[in-house]
Structure formats: C-alpha cells, structure tokens
Amino acid sequence: MSSREDRETAGRAVFGKIIAEEVARLTGAIRKQVEPNLEAGEHIIGVLGDGTRIGKVMRTETPRTADITDEDALVQWILDNRPDEIIPTIRPSYLEYLRAQVKAHGHAYDLASGEVIPGIEPGVGTPAYKAVPTDEGRELVRSRLAELIGGGLLELPTARGVRDGEPPAAAAG
Numbered sequence: 001m002s003s004r005e006d007r008e009t010a011g012r013a014v015f016g017k018i019i020a021e022e023v024a025r026l027t028g029a030i031r032k033q034v035e036p037n038l039e040a041g042e043h044i045i046g047v048l049g050d051g052t053r054i055g056k057v058m059r060t061e062t063p064r065t066a067d068i069t070d071e072d073a074l075v076q077w078i079l080d081n082r083p084d085e086i087i088p089t090i091r092p093s094y095l096e097y098l099r100a101q102v103k104a105h106g107h108a109y110d111l112a113s114g115e116v117i118p119g120i121e122p123g124v125g126t127p128a129y130k131a132v133p134t135d136e137g138r139e140l141v142r143s144r145l146a147e148l149i150g151g152g153l154l155e156l157p158t159a160r161g162v163r164d165g166e167p168p169a170a171a172a173g
Contacts, residue, residue: 022141044056
C-alpha cells in the first residue's frame with residue numbers, strides 16, 4: 001500500500017504532466033501565429049510588454065539534403081565498386097510482423113509451411129512510468145491554471161501604455 005506522501009507525490013506528477021500538456025498546447029498555438037511571418041533565415045526579437053528583450057524566434061535557412069533519385073543505379077554502383085558497404089537486412093515491416101506473431105503465439109512461423117522461424121523469441125519488456133490524469137483531475141488543474149493566469153500570477157510584466165513595437169518611455173528618452 002502506498003503512503004500518503006507517495007500519493008501526493010504521484011499527484012504532483014500528474015499535475016506536472018497536465019501543465020506540460022497545456023504549455024505545449026499554448027506554445028503550438030503561438031507558433032501558428034508567429035511562424036507564418038518568418039521567411040527562411042529570418043528572426044524576430046522577442047520582447048515583453050515593457051520592451052525587455054528575452055530572446056528571438058527564428059526560421060532556419062533551408063537545409064541542403066541528399067536525395068536518392070535512382071536507388072537501383074546507386075545500389076548497382078555500390079555492388080560493383082564497394083560491395084563491402086552492402087549489408088543484408090530484414091525489411092522492418094516483416095520484422096514487425098514476426099514480432100506480432102511471437103507476441104500472439106509465443107513463436108514466429110511461416111504461414112505456408114508452418115515451420116517455426118528461429119532467432120526470434122518472446123522476451124520481457126520494461127515497465128514504463130506513466131502519469132495518467134483523470135478527466136476530473138485534468139479539469140481541476142486546467143481550472144487552477146486559469147485562476148493563476150487570470151489572477152496575473154503567471155503573467156509576464158508589461159508596461160502600461162506601451163504599444164507593440166514602441167520602446168517604453170524610459171528607454172525612448
């Protein structure tokens with residue numbers, strides 16, 4: 001049985017998860033507002049309402065890529081000139097299919113012959129840590145966050161009378 005302290009610590013873990021989800025949601029919404037205003041290689045200085053610079057938001061230059069345009073030609077050249085660079089591999093989708101058979105039946109087998117396929121066996125996974133809020137808990141935390149934000153506790157400082165793009169009066173003089 002868990003102690004009251006363990007339950008309260010678990011409650012803080014769930015609370016933190018909900019906060020992280022809300023921050024991610026808000027950050028995503030803000031990104032949708034800012035990103036369309038940026039060209040590749042451009043940045044916008046981030047300021048608070050009082051003009052204090054706190055960073056920048058940017059869009060990186062378009063990266064160069066190396067696209068394979070003719071895989072057959074590339075493979076043939078490597079086979080002819082660098083065969084040591086070719087390694088046999090199992091197609092990932094087939095490996096997943098075999099794993100699913102092992103999970104369902106305890107072994108993988110060939111459907112046509114019924115032969116058990118060697119080299120893949122059941123194993124034991126690792127338990128995962130997971131914070132899972134209830135619907136009620138999620139609403140409670142959202143409500144508390146709204147109270148904090150509405151009450152100004154989480155608001156960033158702003159200067160009264162400062163318009164977007166204009167420096168505060170103290171900095172202008």
